[in-house]
Amino acid sequence: MLSEDFNKNAQAEARKPRLLNLRVSYTDESSIKLNKALHYVADKIGFKPMEDFTFIKESEEMRLYDSTGNTLILNLKKHETGVNRNPIIFYTDDCLRDYHRYIVSGVKFISPPEYTEAGLQVCFIDEEDNRYTLLEERSYTELS
Amino acid sequence: MNFLRVLKNDNQIYGETVQQAYYPEHESNFSIKTVFSGSRTFNIGKRQLSLYPESFLVIKKGTTYSSKIDSSVPVNNLSISFSPSFLSDFNRMQYSDHSVLLDEPFQDGDMPDFSFMETIFPFSGDMKYNIMHLKAQLEEGTSDDLLLNEYLHHCLINYYKVYNKEVVDKSEKLIFLNNSTKVEILKRLTFAREYIISNYNKNIDLEDIARHSCLSVNHLLRTFKQAYGQSPHQYLIKTRIDRSKYLLKNTNYTVNEIVEIIGFECPSSFIRLFKNLNKLTPGKYRLVS
Numbered sequence: 001m002l003s004e005d006f007n008k009n010a011q012a013e014a015r016k017p018r019l020l021n022l023r024v025s026y027t028d029e030s031s032i033k034l035n036k037a038l039h040y041v042a043d044k045i046g047f048k049p050m051e052d053f054t055f056i057k058e059s060e061e062m063r064l065y066d067s068t069g070n071t072l073i074l075n076l077k078k079h080e081t082g083v084n085r086n087p088i089i090f091y092t093d094d095c096l097r098d099y100h101r102y103i104v105s106g107v108k109f110i111s112p113p114e115y116t117e118a119g120l121q122v123c124f125i126d127e128e129d130n131r132y133t134l135l136e137e138r139s140y141t142e143l144s
Numbered sequence: 145m146n147f148l149r150v151l152k153n154d155n156q157i158y159g160e161t162v163q164q165a166y167y168p169e170h171e172s173n174f175s176i177k178t179v180f181s182g183s184r185t186f187n188i189g190k191r192q193l194s195l196y197p198e199s200f201l202v203i204k205k206g207t208t209y210s211s212k213i214d215s216s217v218p219v220n221n222l223s224i225s226f227s228p229s230f231l232s233d234f235n236r237m238q239y240s241d242h243s244v245l246l247d248e249p250f251q252d253g254d255m256p257d258f259s260f261m262e263t264i265f266p267f268s269g270d271m272k273y274n275i276m277h278l279k280a281q282l283e284e285g286t287s288d289d290l291l292l293n294e295y296l297h298h299c300l301i302n303y304y305k306v307y308n309k310e311v312v313d314k315s316e317k318l319i320f321l322n323n324s325t326k327v328e329i330l331k332r333l334t335f336a337r338e339y340i341i342s343n344y345n346k347n348i349d350l351e352d353i354a355r356h357s358c359l360s361v362n363h364l365l366r367t368f369k370q371a372y373g374q375s376p377h378q379y380l381i382k383t384r385i386d387r388s389k390y391l392l393k394n395t396n397y398t399v400n401e402i403v404e405i406i407g408f409e410c411p412s413s414f415i416r417l418f419k420n421l422n423k424l425t426p427g428k429y430r431l432v433s
Binding site for chain 2: 094097099113120136138140
């Protein structure tokens with residue numbers, strides 16, 4: 001049975017298929033853990049792919065679909081190993097918003113968001129204590 | 145889009161876009177005010193200052209002020225008013241260790257007053273990123289108080305950083321032995337800086353700035369350079385160039401129109417100066433920004 005607000009714009013809007021983008025970078029050594037990380041984060045953002053997926057080494061883009069027509073595009077890129085850098089980094093355009101959403105969906109953070117030269121970042125762990133970074137890159141130099 | 149959000153802890157965020165408005169004199173909580181286009185004029189005691197998109201204004205709790213918007217373009221502005229309890233809790237977090245916070249979770253106590261300098265600060269970096277994100281959330285109509293408070297908490301963190309850079313660091317550059325003299329000089333230099341920013345497009349001279357800041361011309365020149373690393377005139381030019389960059393990036397005004405708006409006398413000297421400072425002509429800057 002249709003609900004009485006079925007034709008309201010908000011509901012129609014909510015039913016429109018969405019296109020989600022997730023940018024991820026990883027080190028060579030961490031590539032074996034990337035599959036687990038991608039599954040973990042997809043689950044936490046509430047994306048349930050129609051089919052199971054496996055990260056294939058060197059792939060730069062993966063497209064996942066769910067049963068309601070939503071698409072999750074994973075943009076994958078390698079980064080160099082760094083001293084103060086987690087091996088797997090998830091990028092966001094708003095760190096505080098996603099930090100808050102991840103907390104609500106049960107993600108454990110090991111410290112509050114911190115300001116770095118690269119931008120605002122926060123570290124979280126999965127059930128096996130693998131560490132990941134959520135990073136909002138920020139530009140601090142004015143165009144000159 | 146206009147909105148007023150009053151959070152459960154009495155923090156308030158108010159945003160609107162108007163061309164003409166008058167806000168009568170009233171007393172404020174500790175507040176941060178920004179504009180994203182156009183300008184807004186504030187009267188705080190005897191001071192009158194103009195807020196442009198390159199700056200944000202901080203107003204102390206208990207200050208009485210009025211303000212006005214009278215603009216040829218729509219002025220999009222956002223004000224955040226922090227409840228005293230949110231602010232004192234934040235201060236305690238900064239100054240107390242965890243054992244004190246656990247033993248006395250609800251005690252306000254006497255905390256250092258970090259908001260003594262009620263003035264305009266550069267609106268850039270993390271402060272700008274966080275306020276832009278907060279604004280986006282409000283415009284999307286988020287109803288999540290926890291998320292909004294997270295942004296407000298970070299606004300205070302960012303304000304601390306800006307305050308340290310713009311006030312504490314600058315006061316340390318002043319060569320006076322007496323601390324109270326340093327504070328008084330910095331206050332007067334702040335009036336000078338405000339006067340330059342608020343009147344950047346007018347034909348102001350050193351005597352005007354000195355009179356406004358209650359310093360002699362020579363005293364102003366010497367101390368301004370100590371604190372800000374440049375003369376008042378250089379600061380005025382930088383303010384004009386920063387405004388021109390905003391206008392090039394965010395409006396369709398021609399370069400000649402911008403030259404007139406920012407108070408330069410001739411386009412060729414503006415273009416030459418702009419290129420010297422930015423390694424780009426104004427036209428190229430507009431293309432790449």
